[in-house]
Amino acid sequence: MKILVTGGTGNVGGAVVGELLKRGAEVRVLARKQPEADKLPAGVEVAIGDLLDPVSVEQAMQGVDKLFLLNAVVTDELTQALIAYGVAKRVGLKHVTYLSVFKVDQFRDVPHFASKLAVENALREFGVPYTILRPGYYIQNDVNLKGALTGPGVYPMPIGTAGIAAADVRDIAEAAAISLTEDGHDGQTYDVVASTMISGPGNAALWGKLLGKEIKYTGHNFDQWEQGMRARMPSWSAFDLRMMFQGYFDRGFVSTETEVARLTKLLGHAPRSYEDFATETAKLWKA
Numbered sequence: 001m002k003i004l005v006t007g008g009t010g011n012v013g014g015a016v017v018g019e020l021l022k023r024g025a026e027v028r029v030l031a032r033k034q035p036e037a038d039k040l041p042a043g044v045e046v047a048i049g050d051l052l053d054p055v056s057v058e059q060a061m062q063g064v065d066k067l068f069l070l071n072a073v074v075t076d077e078l079t080q081a082l083i084a085y086g087v088a089k090r091v092g093l094k095h096v097t098y099l100s101v102f103k104v105d106q107f108r109d110v111p112h113f114a115s116k117l118a119v120e121n122a123l124r125e126f127g128v129p130y131t132i133l134r135p136g137y138y139i140q141n142d143v144n145l146k147g148a149l150t151g152p153g154v155y156p157m158p159i160g161t162a163g164i165a166a167a168d169v170r171d172i173a174e175a176a177a178i179s180l181t182e183d184g185h186d187g188q189t190y191d192v193v194a195s196t197m198i199s200g201p202g203n204a205a206l207w208g209k210l211l212g213k214e215i216k217y218t219g220h221n222f223d224q225w226e227q228g229m230r231a232r233m234p235s236w237s238a239f240d241l242r243m244m245f246q247g248y249f250d251r252g253f254v255s256t257e258t259e260v261a262r263l264t265k266l267l268g269h270a271p272r273s274y275e276d277f278a279t280e281t282a283k284l285w286k287a
Ligand SMILES: NC(=O)c1ccc[n+]([C@@H]2O[C@H](COP(=O)([O-])OP(=O)(O)OC[C@H]3O[C@@H](n4cnc5c(N)ncnc54)[C@H](OP(=O)(O)O)[C@@H]3O)[C@@H](O)[C@H]2O)c1
Pocket: 006, 007, 008, 009, 010, 011, 012, 013, 030, 031, 032, 033, 049, 050, 051, 052, 070, 071, 072, 073, 074, 080, 099, 100, 101, 102, 112, 135, 136, 137, 138, 139, 141
């Protein structure tokens, strides 16, 4: 069985490639340009193409059985996703596993959530067998905080105080590979969420303990945060993320025991925790 992975050069897609290979699947990655030699494991095929170019997407799907569909957060995310979905339907792929996001239906004012909700609706309506994965805040996002944590000693993500659901990328990848290589997942939607919520003050305290220094949570002044992010990303993207974090704050982003139990059953083990990730990561940084 051959599976096409979009986003295979990125965080989640790269991990999905590894999990699919472990399960004996053949893997082809759609990439916009030839990845560097050490980027993908041996034996992985590369199809050069762009999700905005249906012709290249159709070529990439030739000889493929199933699709793992991940779209980057871009202004034309919905168009890219529906091109991939429409071509997958036309060429008769047997299954699409789609990477959505936790509580997608409750954040319809957040541009990248609204795109994903529209894609989920298409998956449910147009007949290709599918599985939807809805992960929480990626635990591995916080690898990028090394400078802030080890330098000035701040935890800068405005994730609030109430606690939000997090997801380890390795669990997302396992869930994706299971849905693509085992029976029984057609039409299923799985929340990918760890059992312990994370919060700004909680993460600051945890990193403080692990790094042996005081770490301050910088809080959640969303105007200020969005303004700061405009220096680091396009302003539409800063707006999109601000709407997401503000939504977490206003509406909550908490997982339930039922959602965690369902994921535990799917994976065959408890979801990985933020604390374990932080402990492993702090050790690596110290070394
Ligand atoms: N971060 C979170 O906390 C979180 C939580 C829940 C859901 N999500 C969702 O996760 C997704 C991002 O996952 P990630 O972190 O693994 O992404 P990532 O590391 O940023 O990778 C994005 C991938 O998309 C590919 N790509 C971008 N534009 C493309 C195009 N036009 N045609 C073909 N490929 C294209 C990139 O390939 P190139 O090598 O060509 O650039 C790359 O492989 C988003 O949909 C986001 O909403 C994120």
